[in-house]
Amino acid sequence: MNRRGFMQAASLLSANALIAPHLPLLAQSAGKKMGRNETIQVALIGAGGQGMSDTRSALQVPGVKLVAVADCYQGRLDRSRELWGQDVATTRDYREVLARKDVDAVIIATPDHWHKDAAIDAMKAGKDVYCEKPMIHLYEDGPAMIEAAHSTGRIMQVGSQRVSSIVYAKAKELLASGAIGQLNMVTARWDRNSSIGAWNYTVPSDASPETCDWPRFLGSAPRIAWNPERFFQWRKWKDYSSGVAGDLFVHLFSGTHFVTGSHGPTRGMATGGLRFWKDGRDVPDVMLALFDYKEGFNLSLRVNFVDGGEESEGLVFTGSEGTMEIAGSTVTVSRTPAKKRRGTQSTPLRRRCRSRRLRLTTSATPPCVRTQPRWGQSGTPRRPITVTATITSACSLTLYARAAR
Numbered sequence: 001m002n003r004r005g006f007m008q009a010a011s012l013l014s015a016n017a018l019i020a021p022h023l024p025l026l027a028q029s030a031g032k033k034m035g036r037n038e039t040i041q042v043a044l045i046g047a048g049g050q051g052m053s054d055t056r057s058a059l060q061v062p063g064v065k066l067v068a069v070a071d072c073y074q075g076r077l078d079r080s081r082e083l084w085g086q087d088v089a090t091t092r093d094y095r096e097v098l099a100r101k102d103v104d105a106v107i108i109a110t111p112d113h114w115h116k117d118a119a120i121d122a123m124k125a126g127k128d129v130y131c132e133k134p135m136i137h138l139y140e141d142g143p144a145m146i147e148a149a150h151s152t153g154r155i156m157q158v159g160s161q162r163v164s165s166i167v168y169a170k171a172k173e174l175l176a177s178g179a180i181g182q183l184n185m186v187t188a189r190w191d192r193n194s195s196i197g198a199w200n201y202t203v204p205s206d207a208s209p210e211t212c213d214w215p216r217f218l219g220s221a222p223r224i225a226w227n228p229e230r231f232f233q234w235r236k237w238k239d240y241s242s243g244v245a246g247d248l249f250v251h252l253f254s255g256t257h258f259v260t261g262s263h264g265p266t267r268g269m270a271t272g273g274l275r276f277w278k279d280g281r282d283v284p285d286v287m288l289a290l291f292d293y294k295e296g297f298n299l300s301l302r303v304n305f306v307d308g309g310e311e312s313e314g315l316v317f318t319g320s321e322g323t324m325e326i327a328g329s330t331v332t333v334s335r336t337p338a339k340k341r342r343g344t345q346s347t348p349l350r351r352r353c354r355s356r357r358l359r360l361t362t363s364a365t366p367p368c369v370r371t372q373p374r375w376g377q378s379g380t381p382r383r384p385i386t387v388t389a390t391i392t393s394a395c396s397l398t399l400y401a402r403a404a405r
Contacts, residue, residue, distance in 0.1 A: 051109030
C-alpha cells in the first residue's frame with residue numbers, strides 16, 4: 001500500500017468505530033498484497049477522544065504504524081504510550097513530530113483554532129494530512145489550507161463520519177434510484193439533553209499549568225490566565241471552537257451533501273441563542289438554520305442541547321412520492337400514493353361538466369372562496385357554477401367551486 005492508498009483507506013475508516021450507527025465501510029485496499037517494506041508511518045496531533053478513535057481506526061488498516069503523538073496535556077501522552085507502546089515518541093510540540101523523517105502522514109484532531117496552522121505546517125513538511133472536521137475555525141482559514149495543499153502537492157483530507165457510513169451510502173443509492181421521487185426538502189436534527197452532550201467534558205484531577213501546556217494550547221487565541229475548563233471544554237468558547245455549527249451542523253451538512261451529491265447551499269439564514277447552559281460559555285446551545293440549494297430543495301437544520309428527552313439525531317428526505325428517514329443504523333423509505341378524491345380525474349371531470357352545462361376553467365391560483373355546488377333534482381345546478389381545477393404534482397385534481405354572481 002502506498003501513501004495515497006493509505007489516505008483512501010483512512011477516509012473509509014474515518015468514522016468512529018465505537019459508534020455502531022456510523023460503522024465505516026471496509027477499507028478498499030485491505031485485501032491487497034503489500035510489499036515487504038511498505039509500511040505507512042503516521043503521527044497523531046491532538047490525542048483527545050476523537051484523535052484516539054481516529055488512530056484506532058487507522059491502525060486497523062494493514063501496514064499502518066503509529067510512531068509519534070503530540071498533545072498539550074501530559075496525561076494523554078502517557079496514555080498513548082500505554083495503549084500503543086513505549087516506543088511511540090511523545091511531545092507537547094507538534095513541530096517535533098513534523099521534523100521526523102519517519103512520519104509519512106499525520107492525523108490532526110486538535111481544537112478547531114489549531115487546524116489551519118497544524119495542517120499547513122504538516123503539508124509544508126512533506127506530510128499528508130487527515131484533519132478532523134470542521135476543516136476550519138474561521139472562514140478565512142479555508143483558502144490558505146487549500147492553497148497549501150495545491151502548492152505542496154500533499155494530500156489533505158477532512159473527515160466526517162457520515163460520508164463513511166454504509167447507511168448513508170444506501171440512502172444515496174435509494175435517492176438516486178427515484179425511491180421518493182423528486183426531492184424538495186431535507187429536515188435534519190441533532191438534539192441532546194445531557195451535560196456531556198453539551199460539552200461539559202471531565203476535567204482531570206491533575207490538570208494544572210505543569211501538566212498542561214497552556215500557552216501552546218492558546219496559540220492564536222487571546223492570551224488569558226490558566227483556565228482548566230477552557231482547556232478541556234474548549235468547544236464552549238468561540239476563541240477555540242466553531243460551536244454548534246462546527247461540531248454538529250457539519251455532520252448534518254455532510255450527510256445531506258453526500259446523499260444528494262450537492263456541494264453546498266446558495267443562500268442561508270440562522271438563528272439561535274444560549275437558552276439553558278449559562279455556565280460562562282459564549283456559543284449557543286440552541287440553533288436553527290434554513291438553506292436553499294440549486295438542486296431544487298431546501299434544508300432545515302436544528303440542534304438543541306436541552307431538548308427534554310433522549311439524544312436524537314436524524315435526517316428526513318422529502319420527495320414528491322415519499323419520504324426517506326435516516327435514524328441511527330437504519331434508513332427507511334415510506335411511500336404513500338397521493339389520494340384521489342371522487343371526481344378528480346381530468347377526463348371524467350370534463351365530461352361531467354359538459355353534461356351539466358358547467359363552465360370549466362383552469363387556474364394556477366385557486367379561488368379564495370371554496371364552496372360545494374348545490375345540485376337540483378334534475379341534475380343541473382340551481383345557478384351557474386364556475387369549477388376551477390388545479391393540477392397537483394401528484395397528477396390528481398383538487399376541486400374548488402364558486403357560485404357565479
